[in-house]
Amino acid sequence: MTTTQTQAAAQLPIENPGEAYKRRKTTRGNFELYSWVFMRASGVVLLVLIFVHLFVNLVAGEGITAIDFGFVAGKWASPFWQVIDLVMLWLAMLHGTNGMRTIVNDYAERDGLRMWLKIALYTAFVVVTVLGTLVIFTFDPCPADAPANLLPSFCTA
Amino acid sequence: MSTLMENTTSSPGPETGAETGGGMGEIPSFDVTLRIRRYSPETHGDEAYWQEFTVTAYGTDRLLDALHKVKWDVDGSLTFRRSCAHGVCGSDAMRINGRNRLACKVLLKDLNPDKPILVEPLKGLPVKKDLVVDMEPFFASYREIMPFLITGGNEPTRERLQSAEQRERFDDTTKCILCAACTSSCPVFWTDGQYFGPAAIVNAHRFIFDSRDDGAAQRLEILNDKEGVWRCRTIFNCSEACPRGIEITKAIKEVKRAMITRAF
Structure with missing residues (x-):
């Protein structure tokens, strides 16, 4: 049997090889459980809400050409669409923020960086x-001092 | 094929191997190069480095046999753990070509000997020397889930009987050999080592679903932690790494489900 040896170039060092293992104090509680269930439930609801939103705004009626300040104001004149959009906004923001929170927990290794992120x-x-909540409830399609060419036609009427 | 033969025969040096022997009944052999990630602070400073060894191997040889050849015949300073050498003790888990495997269960012929075989220590655990890692973080979370029978009430006067179906419920998770291949293949564990890890959850599962055990509530409470089952991202690295073929991700899911049923 023959053997050869070659010395390969040194690579990145192993981080703190001899460091003692420190397990932090326990962090028990139902928060992560509820957060896990919320992600699945809100995901299903969002799937419905978002496709309804896309269909109503982009496909139904005159389609994408109908979208302007007037279209949005028309939708938000109805409490039904106000509630739908409010639920969509809050669920999307909570779902997305919680997802980003878990990504930060998984990838940021240092506590300081984790906190700032x-x-x-x-x-x-x-x-x-x-x-977003403010806009849904206080949307005004005809702001007082806006240039006339940016406003929908019914504002001047 | 012909070019390959040409390259083999025309290569200079002593690396001719046993292919040239050609005697009757001789077992065919081939050369493999092991590219081993080494770390020996006493002699080589605090930098880990790669070292290549070329050894002659046979079709029946496992990676562990090649490591033995290196340690016994070439460089006695190469350090790795192994005990039974037959896939039962779980001592020689290591990162082989980027995947966590037991060195004693991987055949060299299955690893594409044309390229150097990358051998590294398990990731996410502190390296002591060469391929030996400090298993303490792994065993610390194993101890936390209380891997022993917990019972209440009076001691029975005979054995604690169990039906075949009741035994079957947790059969899969009894197979764990605590080699750490699963936990050290988990990217969530790599981040800061605080996650309990698949192995601890598998061993908790083994008792949570045991009809003779009364400690399920305690164990679920322990794993219902910020660093418990909810950090699992169901990426199946652990199931892929397990040398015993335990369906680890499924076990974790079953523990999650037990917690949700308990909470609602």
Whole structure:
């Protein structure tokens, strides 16, 4: 039997090879359980809501050409579409934020980075959800000082 | 095929192997190159490095046999764990060509000997030396799920009987040999090592669904943790890595379902 040996180039070092293992204190509770169930339930509801939304906005009636300030205002004049869009907004934001939270937990290795990414994530969640909710309930298709060429035709009437 | 033969015969040096022997009844052999990730802080500093060894192997040889050849005949400093060498003790789990396998259950002929075979220590566990990792994080979460029979009430005067169906319920998860191939194949475990890991959940499953055991509620409580079953992303790395063929992802799912049934 013959053998040869070659020295290969050194690669990246193993991170902290001799470091002692530290298991943090237990973090028991039902939060992750409810979050897991919520992701599945909201996913199913969102699937229905989003395709209804796409169909009503882009396909039904005059289709995509009908979309303008007036179309949106018309929809939100009805409490039914206000509730539908509100539910869709909140479910989508909670579902997406929770998904991003688990991705941050899975991929960010350092606690500091994890914390800052989550602060950024939750800030984005609050800003978008509050603004979105506000718009759904206070949408005005004819803002007072907007240029006339950007407004729908019925505003001047 | 002819080009391959030409390359083999025209290659200079002593690496001719036993192919040239050609005696009657001789077992065919081939050369394999092992590319081993080594780490020996006493002699080579704190950097891990790759080292290649070429050994002659036979069709019936496993990777463990090649590692033995290197350790016994070439470089005695090569360090790896092995005990029974027959796939039962679970000592020689390692990363072979990027997949967690037992070195004693992988045949060299199945690994494409044309290319160097990558051999690395298990990922996500601290490396002690060469292919030996510190198993403590793995056993720490194993201990936490209390892998022993918990019973209440009076001691029975005879054996705790169980029907064949009741035994069948958790049969799959009794097969675990604690080799850590599953836990160290899990990307969630790689992140910070806080996740309980597939092996701990499999061994909890073995008792949770045992009709003789009364500790299911406690074990479900322990695994209903931020670092428990809910960190499983169902990517099936563990099921693919298990040398005993345990359906690990399914076991984790069954534990999740038991928790949800308990909570609602």
